[in-house]
Amino acid sequence: MPEAISTVFTPASGEEVPGLYLHIPFCKSRCAYCSFNSHACQSPPAAYLAALASQIRYWADQQWCRERVFATLFIGGGTPTIYGGDELAELVRLCLTSFRFTEDAEITVEGNPNTVTVEALTTLRRAGVNRLSLGVQAFSDRLLGALGRSHTKGEACAAIKAARKGGFTNINLDLMYGLPGQSATDWRESLDQALAFGPEHLACYELTIEEDTPFGRLVEKGALILPEEEEAMAMAALTHDLLAQAGLQRYEISNYAMPGKECRHNLNYWRNGSYLGLGAGAVSCLSGFRFGTVREPGEFTGLVQKGELPLAEGECLPLAARFRESVVMELRMLDGVSFARMQRRFGLTPPGYYGNILDELQAQGLIVVTQDSLRLTEAGLPVANQVLARLV
Numbered sequence: 288m289p290e291a292i293s294t295v296f297t298p299a300s301g302e303e304v305p306g307l308y309l310h311i312p313f314c315k316s317r318c319a320y321c322s323f324n325s326h327a328c329q330s331p332p333a334a335y336l337a338a339l340a341s342q343i344r345y346w347a348d349q350q351w352c353r354e355r356v357f358a359t360l361f362i363g364g365g366t367p368t369i370y371g372g373d374e375l376a377e378l379v380r381l382c383l384t385s386f387r388f389t390e391d392a393e394i395t396v397e398g399n400p401n402t403v404t405v406e407a408l409t410t411l412r413r414a415g416v417n418r419l420s421l422g423v424q425a426f427s428d429r430l431l432g433a434l435g436r437s438h439t440k441g442e443a444c445a446a447i448k449a450a451r452k453g454g455f456t457n458i459n460l461d462l463m464y465g466l467p468g469q470s471a472t473d474w475r476e477s478l479d480q481a482l483a484f485g486p487e488h489l490a491c492y493e494l495t496i497e498e499d500t501p502f503g504r505l506v507e508k509g510a511l512i513l514p515e516e517e518e519a520m521a522m523a524a525l526t527h528d529l530l531a532q533a534g535l536q537r538y539e540i541s542n543y544a545m546p547g548k549e550c551r552h553n554l555n556y557w558r559n560g561s562y563l564g565l566g567a568g569a570v571s572c573l574s575g576f577r578f579g580t581v582r583e584p585g586e587f588t589g590l591v592q593k594g595e596l597p598l599a600e601g602e603c604l605p606l607a608a609r610f611r612e613s614v615v616m617e618l619r620m621l622d623g624v625s626f627a628r629m630q631r632r633f634g635l636t637p638p639g640y641y642g643n644i645l646d647e648l649q650a651q652g653l654i655v656v657t658q659d660s661l662r663l664t665e666a667g668l669p670v671a672n673q674v675l676a677r678l679v
């Protein structure tokens with residue numbers, strides 16, 4: 288490790304336990320809305336996994352990592368399950384033997400429905416994976432086709448059943464609303480179907496249109512018709528009602544969980560904690576020092592093979608900027624921002640720092656400020672982005 292890096296990573300007192308993220312940047316095909324670092328391929332390269340394994344060994348030996356016990360491992364993508372169960376299980380085992388993890392560590396693998404089998408999932412479960420996140424998006428072949436997803440409703444149902452058979456008792460399903468051609472009735476059908484499987488966690492995101500995607504280009508040309516704002520709001524309201532009735536508590540703007548099944552890996556991101564991200568395009572934040580990894584999988588693999596660190600740009604945010612960033616991220620959670628945690632981490636509290644701005648937002652009914660915390664109200668949640676923009 289270059290000296291400059293090893294001296295930056297000194298232990299930080301009072302820091303919460305970090306998470307480890309591995310990025311698999313391959314998918315069977317590209318969805319029309321996707322802006323993630325993912326590349327279409329039918330047969331993912333073994334060399335990429337070898338490079339990732341080499342990075343796992345390298346980082347596990349660095350002082351910052353040796354001094355810490357990790358609470359979560361998340362293998363995301365892309366589509367991690369595009370690799371076979373044995374290959375992924377080997378990667379998981381390598382992490383578990385190279386880094387120190389808490390006894391009850393949350394270990395998640397993301398997958399897409401047409402890339403999982405009972406055998407592969409059983410292998411992952413035996414390797415220690417205890418949470419599966421499936422990208423279902425919709426239980427409708429018409430809508431899946433419109434999104435350019437590579438799987439069908441039948442494959443989604445089969446994947447969830449395979450996950451239960453493989454021994455998973457903690458499953459997240461990703462679903463999307465506000466899709467082209469989707470009505471509130473369609474959305475209700477997707478939610479009902481998802482709930483029929485009794486998932487422990489649901490992530491329900493409204494479709495966002497990103498530039499430089501097929502959907503982005505269609506929107507520019509006026510050729511993509513999305514649901515009216517009122518209809519999208521109705522879908523959002525339906526989500527909260529149906530999921531609450533099913534016992535899934537909303538704990539973040541778009542995330543719902545059975546009690547105790549909140550995604551701990553993502554909670555750490557929203558608390559602006561430390562995390563090590565390995566793989567093409569992955570980002571790390573170690574005690575406030577944030578840096579990226581080169582995005583292109585071939586470049587990542589090539590640099591590692593040459594014995595070089597595949598790092599991209601890095602920055603160390605000033606304390607006040609980190610404080611603001613943490614407030615904005617924690618406000619995404621329904622629990623809101625704990626003043627005690629902010630005081631402990633930054634020596635600052637939101638009332639002292641923002642002053643009148645909080646009074647104004649409170650007068651508008653968008654936030655609630657108590658003795659020890661700050662959170663969005665029911666009225667503030669749907670316009671969260673506007674509230675957060677005032678606090679950045």
Ligand code: SF4
Binds near residue numbers: 323
């Ligand atoms: S499956 Fe996910 S990561 Fe892959 S192309 Fe579709 S949206 Fe992107």
